[in-house]
Each structure stands twice: as structure tokens, then as C-alpha cells.
Amino acid sequence: QLQLQESGSGLLKPSETLSLTCTVSGGSITSGGFSWTWIRHSPGRGLEWIGYISQSGTADYNPSLKSRVTISVDRSKNQFSLKLQSLTAADTAMYFCAKDQNGLIRLDLWGPGKMVIVSA
Amino acid sequence: QSVLTQPPSVSGTPGQRVTISCSGDTSNIGSNPVNWYQLLPGTAPKLLIHNDNRRPAGVPDRISGSKSGTSASLAISGLQPDDEADYYCAAWDDSLTGQGVFGGGTKLTVL
Numbered sequence: 001q002l003q004l005q006e007s008g009s010g011l012l013k014p015s016e017t018l019s020l021t022c023t024v025s026g027g028s029i030t031s032g033g034f035s036w037t038w039i040r041h042s043p044g045r046g047l048e049w050i051g052y053i054s055q056s057g058t059a060d061y062n063p064s065l066k067s068r069v070t071i072s073v074d075r076s077k078n079q080f081s082l083k084l085q086s087l088t089a090a091d092t093a094m095y096f097c098a099k100d101q102n103g104l105i106r107l108d109l110w111g112p113g114k115m116v117i118v119s120a
Numbered sequence: 121q122s123v124l125t126q127p128p129s130v131s132g133t134p135g136q137r138v139t140i141s142c143s144g145d146t147s148n149i150g151s152n153p154v155n156w157y158q159l160l161p162g163t164a165p166k167l168l169i170h171n172d173n174r175r176p177a178g179v180p181d182r183i184s185g186s187k188s189g190t191s192a193s194l195a196i197s198g199l200q201p202d203d204e205a206d207y208y209c210a211a212w213d214d215s216l217t218g219q220g221v222f223g224g225g226t227k228l229t230v231l
């Protein structure tokens with residue numbers, strides 16, 4: 001059974017870069033034609049789509065974050081990753097990785113989430 | 121401000137039926153399927169409805185979705201205390217280069 005798990009730095013300072021990895025277990029990240037997605041949630045802003053990377057390796061990003069974000073995939077490790085540069089306190093949130101069944105925000109499998117705090 | 125518009129809160133008593141609305145436009149709800157998520161404190165979001173009105177396995181049939189034009193709704197009948205949660209609608213938006221968009225979320229309180 002497919003499972004997702006986020007890992008990475010949880011406490012960062014303003015201007016630093018967030019690096020998170022999502023490990024896919026129980027199946028191959030290259031099968032099924034899914035898109036691999038990053039979402040974040042904060043009490044004040046709700047759920048926010050950060051972006052995804054398709055099975056072909058094409059990435060799509062939220063226009064409001066596009067200048068700061070990179071999503072990549074490492075097929076040999078069955079992982080996909082998120083990098084978010086130039087952090088500010090507004091980036092403090094719970095970050096989730098998720099499997100998009102059809103590339104249209106049908107997120108049917110989620111990791112448990114990683115809390116990220118940006119503070120001086 | 122979210123691209124999709126939801127009421128901040130709704131409430132109902134056990135056994136009642138409540139609906140949560142989600143309003144968008146032709147570039148999102150009007151041309152792409154709507155999905156609904158339930159968010160409980162301390163847990164990952166759960167997909168409740170996909171493709172406007174389809175329930176994933178394990179979601180009870182007292183939960184339903186509908187769509188008309190550029191608006192969608194989530195209905196929960198036979199309200200239970202465990203239904204108290206935040207609910208979000210989501211859709212793909214075709215404007216600009218395309219992006220996923222969520223509603224601002226609706227807090228359902230079971231009185």
C-alpha cells in the first residue's frame with residue numbers, strides 16, 4: 001500500500017532556504033501516471049497549493065511562489081523534493097506532500113505533514 | 121484572498137443536513153472538476169469528494185457533492201459530532217499558466 005512521508009528541516013531563519021523531501025513507499029514513484037504535489041496549511045491562510053511534478057518530470061508552480069520554489073524528483077530514491085528560497089515568517093506552515101491522481105487537485109493520498117517554523 | 125469563495129463557518133445540530141457552498145468562475149469550477157477535503161486538527165486533509173460528486177471508497181453516502189455552472193456544494197446529512205472540522209473545496213484553474221486553487225475553508229460546528 002502506497003505511503004508518503006515528509007522529512008527535512010523544521011526550524012529556519014528568515015532568508016534561509018527550506019528543503020523538504022517526500023519518500024514514497026509501497027510502490028514506485030514512476031508508475032501510475034500520478035503527479036506528486038506539495039501543499040501547505042496555516043491557520044490564517046488555509047490550504048495553499050505550492051506545485052507539483054508530473055511523472056514526465058514537468059513541474060508546475062503556484063504563480064505567487066514561482067520565483068522562490070523548485071520541485072524535483074529522484075526516481076532512484078523514490079522521492080520528490082521541495083525547495084523554497086528566501087523564507088519569511090509568512091512561510092510558517094504545515095507542509096504536506098500528496099499524490100495527485102489526475103493532475104487536477106484530486107489528492108487521494110497524503111503524508112502526515114511537516115511543521116515548518118520561520119523565526120529569527 | 122482565495123480564488124474560490126466559501127462561507128467562513130456553518131453550523132448544525134446532530135442529525136441535521138448542512139451544505140457548504142464554493143463559488144468560482146469559468147476558469148476553474150466552470151471548466152474543471154471540483155474536489156472537497158476535510159481537515160481535522162493535527163491530521164492530513166482527507167479527500168471526501170472528487171470529480172464534483174464522486175465519493176472515494178470509505179466515505180459514507182450521507183456526504184455528497186454537486187456542481188452547477190461556476191458553483192459547487194458539499195452536503196452532509198445526518199450530522200454527527202465527528203463531522204466538526206474544516207472543509208475545503210479545490211479545483212484546477214486554467215488562467216495564466218494553470219494552478220491548483222483552494223477555497224478559504226469553512227469551519228463546520230456541530231452544536
